[in-house]
Amino acid sequence: MDFDLTERQTHWRDRVRDFIESHVRPNDALYHQQQLEGGRWKVLPVIEEAKAKAKAAGIWNLFMPPSSGRPNVDDSVAFEGPGLTNLEYALCAEEMGRIEWASEVFNCSAPDTGNMEVFMRYGTAAQKAKWMVPLMNGEIRSAFLMTEPQVASSDATNIECRIERDGEDYVINGTKWWSSGAGDPRCAVTILMGKTDFEAKKHQQQSMILVPMDAKGLTVKRPLTVFGYDDAPHGHMEIELKDVRVNAEEAMLLGEGRGFEIAQGRLGPGRIHHCMRTIGAAESALEAMTKRLLSRVAFGKRLADQSVWEQRVAEARIDIEMTRLLCLKAADMMDKVGNKTAQGEIAMIKVQAPRMALRIIDDAIQAHGGAGVSQDFNLAKAYAGIRTLRLADGPDEVHNRSIARIEFGKYGDIAAKLPSSGDMGVAR
Template sequence: MNFELSPKAVKYQRQLQDFMQAHVYPVEQDYKQQLEQASNRWSTPPLMTKLKALAREQGLWNLFIPEQFKTFGGVGLSNLEYAPLAELMGRVLWAPEVFNCNAPDTGNMEVLLKYGSAKHQARWLRPLLEGEIRSAYAMTEPQIASSDATNIQCSITREGDNYTVNGRKWFITGAMHENCKIFIVMGKSDPTNPNRHQQQSQILVPADAAGVEIIRPLSTLGYDDAPLGHAEVRFNKVKVPKENLLLGEGRGFEIAQGRLGPGRIHHCMRLIGCAQRALELGCIRANERQTFGKLIGEHQSVREALAQSYTEIQQARLLTLATADAIDKKGAKEARDLIAAAKISVPVMAQAVIDRVMQIHGAGGLSDDWFLAEAFNYARYCRLADGPDEVHMMSLGKQLIKRYSQEPPHG
């Protein structure tokens, strides 16, 4: 297993690292102030617009697009080559948007790349690739346990040349942004189908369509994640043309798996960046503060916390790289065991590492003076985003039991 990066990937890694050092880290507080002072928290801060233009000038744009879709832009990196870049971006929570590599837009663009028609791509994909609009993916619902996606109640009903969408969704990331122009909505088009995984479809719903109602913004552990935000949304008798349906009726799960596999790994990559930066901050803090007559870094408990964190980050990074490599070589479906393993372990790792470093920072670790509290929030909600830990453990356990009961180990 060789994780040595290609010369092209090394080039982009160095270029991205230099960009972050020169243009992103120095303005973290400025970005925060622009958000706090904005008359509309759901609009793009001027600083973000400036940084996006600069990133694009330097060729650091749409870095997530794989080789097979290179005609749409990007630089044609594999998942393995992209992983260290996503880790670098993840060190600042809003940085991925600078390079047009932020969730949920990357996953939505991948849906349109893989499953969209030429018309879908012209109307929605191109503006997303240009960074002109934002998007949202509407799957989770408030009235049912969405960890079992077959529970989804939102309806997609054929009526002549249109489909009518009815239902409520919540924690829909990106929906609050003023430039959110398109929803990818998952709902039931065939609720009586005996195959529960063929009852659902996915459809493109313009954000300005009649009957699309933003009910309220939602927060996670008190963070509203402006300017993208998480919203509760009602689709009230929303009519969209039949050609807005993706792939065809009953193929919603197929699309979801095609979207969520790589997307889960993107989250893991970014979380490793959060954890790595937290570790570095913890080491700096350990050399700055004294308690009981010596540096806190001389206390055994602090050394153990940092050593344990370093070990866990390295383990998670290797697992994530192995997963990215498997997706490149076998595809997301064949790599599903590793995808599940990474999705189970990386957010928990990041949460634990960040929590230790928050403790090393004392009360300051809970404040906004460092990125730690917000990064902890990100790690915590990633344990639910794209499927909760328990669902991935249940699925992985089932696959392992089936495999080894059919092919018992020798020796």
């Protein structure tokens, strides 16, 4: 087992790291200043300027692995990017995660990454040309509409949004929420999951369809806050769709009843991308905590010299290192054996990474005292954002269930040998 980075892995990681240190970190204060100026839902010039520089430097669209294309789909419109493996991208994404807005600078932010992968894998040439190309160029943004307020959306078979055929159109009715990215004024298209056949087999009722944000009958009802943060200009919107019409041929992805197939192809990479960035956020929190502990004195000595803080810093470093190794293992398995075989590792890192980061950020907040829960150090906002990852792309309980089933499956022969409950009698 070789833990040394290859020349290519180091090359891309260092290019991203150096760009962030030169063009992102020095402008972090400006980013927050521009957020406070004028309306909430707007395009920030500081991001657009950094995007132009990253694109010109060729550090752009890094997330799409080389195996993303599908031979049964028209690939006449190719995805333009360096074709990093999941493992190579993991190292870059960790660097992006250290500053909250860095991933967008490289056109590597959710939900656009997952949506571009959907277009690449499952879209027609016309769908790619209309939507994927401007997304690749960073000209528009997108949203993904699956979660609904009236059902437990952790089980996506519960969704109630209706997609009904009417002549040459589909008519869509339903309400979606936590539609991340829909607040951005550049958001031009959504990928929506709804039901086209309520009588089909359980996992063949759902379909995915493209809905332009300016479609008649689509209404953004309100932005949802996360512990009071509206995450503008990205946002998490509640959206009502009332008799929304889209052309059937132009809008349907892959075919009716294939929504779950698309969802599984989309969510695997997206889940691990979040985890990669979360490790970077944990590193930033540990750095902030360490600097604070070294610079503050209480009860006659530095906070860093208090034994309780020595323990917390040590545990934070251990947790980050263990989580990074699990994340890299999952990424490596995705590259070598595919997402389906790596589903256990993907589920494990999806549970572990946010929990780890939240513990460290919470300790960092404690080290900063009252300042930690203010807006001055960004720790409170980081905590709020990462807390949502224990719910996004499937809650912890769903992933733990998958992990447990894999473990139970290893010993299925034992269950087969046990007597049935009717044969076990009554203990006396």
